[in-house]
Amino acid sequence: MHVILATVGTDGDVFPHLGLGSVLRERGHRVTLAAPETYRARAEALGLAFASLVTTAEVGRMLAHPDLFHPLRSGRMMARWGAPMIPRQYELLADLAREPGTVLVTNPGLLAGRLVQEKVRCPTASLLLQPGLVPSSTAPPKMTGGLTIPSWFPRPLRELYWLALDVAGYWLVARSLNSVRATLKLAPVRRLFRWWWSPDLVIGLFPNWYAEPQPDWPPQLRLAGFGRFDGTRNDLPDGVRAFCTAGSPPVAFTLGTGMTRARGFFRTAVAACESLGARGLLLTKYPEQLPARLPPTIRHCGFAPFRALLPLCGAVVHHGGIGTTAAALESGCPQLVLPLAWDQPDNAARVARLGVGASLGSRQRTSGHMARALARLVTPAVRARCAEVAAKARGENGLEVAAGWLEEFARAKF
Structure with a gap:
C-alpha cells in the first residue's frame, strides 16, 4: 500500500x-x-x-x-x-x-x-x-x-x-x-x-x-x-533535563510553534514566575521574542518533545493546541490554557471539565492573573486528578x- x-x-x-x-x-x-x-x-x-x-x-x-x-x-x-x-x-x-x-x-x-x-x-x-x-x-x-x-x-x-x-x-x-x-x-x-x-x-x-x-x-x-508523536525520538536537549531536575519542577510556557508575536506573553511569564517564586522554561523557536535578560531561575528552550519534558514540569501554560493539550494530559501535568483562536477555546473548556486545568480569558492575561491561576493548579488535589486522567490517556x-x-x-x- x-x-x-x-x-x-x-x-x-x-x-x-x-x-x-x-x-x-x-x-x-x-x-x-x-x-x-x-x-x-x-x-x-x-x-x-x-x-x-x-x-x-x-x-x-x-x-x-x-x-x-x-x-x-x-x-x-x-x-x-x-x-x-x-x-x-x-x-x-x-x-x-x-x-x-x-x-x-x-x-x-x-x-x-x-x-x-x-x-x-x-x-x-x-x-x-x-x-x-x-x-x-x-x-x-x-x-x-x-x-x-x-x-x-x-x-x-x-x-x-x-x-x-x-x-x-x-x-x-x-x-x-x-x-x-x-x-x-x-x-x-x-x-x-x-x-x-x-x-x-x-x-x-x-x-x-x-x-x-x-x-x-x-x-x-x-x-x-x-x-x-512529538516530532522526534530523541531525548530532551542538552541541559534542559538538568535544569528541570536541579530544583523545584519548572512551569513550562509556550504559545505554539506558529506564534511569532509573543513578546508580551513571555514578559508576563517571567513576572508570574517571580511573583510565585517559581522556576520557568520558556519554549519558542523565535528567541527574539524573549526579554533581553532572563533571571537564573528562567531558561529558554527552542524545542523539546513534550512527552519527555512535561513529566518534569510543575505545570504548563499554553495556547490550547490539541498537541500540547494531549501531551500534558498523558504527562499528568496541570494546564493553564490561554486560548487565542481556532479550536483552542474548545480544548480549554475540555481541560477544565476534566478537572486537570483552567483557562484565562483575553482580559485575564496579566502576571497577577497568571500567578493566581497557577497557584490554584499546583495543588495535591489537582495533581491527583491529573494522575487519574493520565492513566487513561496513556492507553493505546x-x-x-x-x-x-x-x-x-x-x-x-x-
Whole structure:
C-alpha cells in the first residue's frame, strides 16, 4: 500500500501525520508526506518520501501575518492565504494518487484532498485532530471569538447557526474552490464544512472520554485515541533535563510553534514566575521574542518533545493546541490554557471539565492573573486528578489504531 499523508499548518498539524507515517512505514507500507516544505528534513529522516504543498516563503508569510491567531479574523486570513494554492495542490496530489494501490489521508482543511477523492477516485480518509471542528447541535463545541452557541438556543436555531457558518465559509473560500471545481467538471459545493469530510472514513485522533461522540456527528467518524508523536525520538536537549531536575519542577510556557508575536506573553511569564517564586522554561523557536535578560531561575528552550519534558514540569501554560493539550494530559501535568483562536477555546473548556486545568480569558492575561491561576493548579488535589486522567490517556497509541484502520480500509477498497 502507498499512503499519501497530506496536511498544511505548523507542528501541531504536521506531527500527527509524521507519526502516522512512521507507524505505517514500520508496518511495511510506502508513505509520502505532502506538507509544507519546512517539514522535508523531518519526513526524510523517518524514511518517508516528501512532496511540497507549501513553499518556505509561503509559510513565512503565514507565520508573519498579524491575524493568524486573531479570534475573528484568522479564518478570513487563512482563506485568503490558502485559496490560491488549491489548483497546484490538487495537481500535485492527483499525480501522486493515480498510482494503483494508493490511499490518501488528508487534513479536512486541505481542500485539494477532497477534490482528488472526487475526481481521481482515490480511496480517501480524513484525519481529524481536534473535536472542536465537528459541528454538533447536540453538544456544540466552544467556538472562538465568543461565537459559541448559547445553551438556551433551541434546536432549530442551532441548526441555523451551522448553516450561517457554512454561508460564511462559502463567501470566504468555497467560491474559490468552486472555480477550481468548474475546471474539473465537478458540481459546486454549498455547505463547505459538511463537504470537507471524506464520506468514506474520518479518523479522530482523540479518545471518546475527551470528546464523547454525539448522535449528530458524521457517522463515518471513528475515534482512535491521541496520537503519541512529538516530532522526534530523541531525548530532551542538552541541559534542559538538568535544569528541570536541579530544583523545584519548572512551569513550562509556550504559545505554539506558529506564534511569532509573543513578546508580551513571555514578559508576563517571567513576572508570574517571580511573583510565585517559581522556576520557568520558556519554549519558542523565535528567541527574539524573549526579554533581553532572563533571571537564573528562567531558561529558554527552542524545542523539546513534550512527552519527555512535561513529566518534569510543575505545570504548563499554553495556547490550547490539541498537541500540547494531549501531551500534558498523558504527562499528568496541570494546564493553564490561554486560548487565542481556532479550536483552542474548545480544548480549554475540555481541560477544565476534566478537572486537570483552567483557562484565562483575553482580559485575564496579566502576571497577577497568571500567578493566581497557577497557584490554584499546583495543588495535591489537582495533581491527583491529573494522575487519574493520565492513566487513561496513556492507553493505546491512536497512531497504531489509525494505521490498522487504514489497512482495513485499503483491503476493502482494493
